[in-house]
Amino acid sequence: MIAIAAVALVTFGAIGLGGWGVRFARTTSDLYVASRAISPWWNAAAVSGEYLSAASFLGIAGLEMKLGVPALWQSIGFTAGYLALLLFVAAPLRRFGSYTIPDFAEGRLGSRRLRMLAVGAVVGIAGFYLIPQLKGAGIALQEVTGAPYWVGIALVGAIVVLNVALGGMRGITYVQAFQFWVKTFAIAVPAIVLLIHLGGLPDRATLFGDGLPRAPAGGVTITLDHYQRVTFPRAVSYEDGAIRGRAAAGESLVLAPGVVRLAAGAVIPVAAGTRVQTGNSWSRPVGSGGEASPVFIYSLLIATFLGTMGLPHILVRFYTNPDGTAARTTTVRVLGLLGVFYLFPAVYGALGRVMAPGLYLTGQTDTVVLRLPERAWPGVGGQVLGALVAAGAFAAFMSTSSGLLVSVAGTVSFDLWGRGRGRPSTAVRRRRFRISAVAGIIVPALIALGARSVDISILVGWAFALAASTFCPMFVLGIWWPRLTSRGAAAGMLAGGLLASSAIVIGLVVGASHLGGALDALLTQPAIVSVPVAFAAMIGVSLMSERPAGVAAHMLALHAPEGLGLGARVGAGEDGRGATLSAEPVTPT
């Protein structure tokens, strides 16, 4: 009950703030980029709020519990992405002054076809990212309230589309900033309170020594709603409904639906697909195989480091800074805010291993953040903390989905719809934006509905790999290398995008985990190969094609600091501040 109230509170808070923001959405510029007048602290909180998705709020802790400490490289990569954004993209991109990523592609390289290629990549990346958010919402609401799976998807979808279609970017900015603080509060407070309640990390042998997860005092009671194949690492007595059995060490058997009981201290059997690990192996940050191998870790770090700048919902938010200097300030603050948030998911994974080991049996480690508070602190205290994390999870689904939807709706209505017939009026554009927003949520929601029992966690990694292999080289070379041509950019985006996607598809079809070693890592996260290939193709094809003309004006727009009356409007020539410059002689030295 407390959980339902907390979720409702966050939801209505978001609707209320969105409604408040509607009053500001008067012009097209308000709708798309909040009239570019959001201050750095608001913007930094909004960027962080938008960024912290289901993968960050629930996924990292769940993966840590399942795989071990190597999962924490994800949080490092997710944060490091903003460093790359700061160093190579933030200020010039803001100064160039485009509305969307495809707008930049055409503005910088002057090719309509390149713009369409970028539109395709935006829709693909945003779609891959949106589906897991909606699925997460369905599962989380089911966990918390027992409602059917579709209710969470419908609820989050409806709220998000309402907020986006009515408020556009400006309303959304305040909602996102609010959601960041909800999420940080909701992950930090329970983690700290539980650590104090338990008196620090319990059971060091299970976490860092040679222990296996064991049933805590009072035993483990789990209600299975389906047949579940499990492996017993040690000989253990168990109850499965009316059956009392004793499994031998290493025995694998299928448990029937019903209530499964294990006595206190019993080593927990694990679901098929989960590896049995002692604390020693679990806590090793870099291991030898699969997602703990150095190849996978470096590929993941490259995908997240370079992919963040290519996420459409993040970039569009950088256009809302007043100028390039403010864009830098915003990014530094985002790094600080994310650093605070990412201290906490690790706590849930570790406490879950000791306090909620029943999740190893059902294989549902990705719900550990939602389940842990009540397991670690039975009673009202745990219920209140559980309500808090449930509210935070909902904030995560809503904010990331809103941001993705703004970018999809912006791209579709601005780039695809009715171009080349003059400038449509504000009313027409606004209607197109709203229709695009509705369409942009219905398609992913239907896919999420169908993906109830399919493991789609790979989609977020795919989105990062795609972004790193397409938009990252286009931005970095487009901003810093005048010689880049539209043919080169198209070739690089196609090469990188197709290579990354085909690797992941092959991995899915063949079943990468059976291959083992470096090949397994590369098929799951191909960025370490596809990003260099994309850069090489862009540079190679650009050098083979004709030297582009008129680049000087673009470089001026990208790199000239503001306040000089130069930059984007240089072609127009007239600028008030220009006249006040003195006419002293100058010698370039």
Place this chain on the structure above:
Amino acid sequence: MSPRGQRRRTPRDELADETAYGDLYLRRLRRAQLGLSLLALVAFGGLVGSLPLLLALAPGLRHVDILHIPIAVWLVTVPVYPLFVAIAAAYRRRANALDESFRDLVRDE
């Protein structure tokens, strides 16, 4: 080196008219900014990028505890985040200073 016999021109004129001189000014700024970004990238790569390799090559780090938690676990959870902010803040200060000196060049002469 300013063109003789013509009206005396400011750096701003050169930039606004996209002359070879203007191009030179801007290229110098762009290269300085890129150099700074690459320097920050190297700092990041050295401090954070080397971490997986360090942890893979020095497994002994797992047996040294601070507050009952192995140092290897600490390294991937807490200290990297302040380090990100430190690199970012230093970069921002230097990048803004480069912009400012460019403004001085264009404005004051």
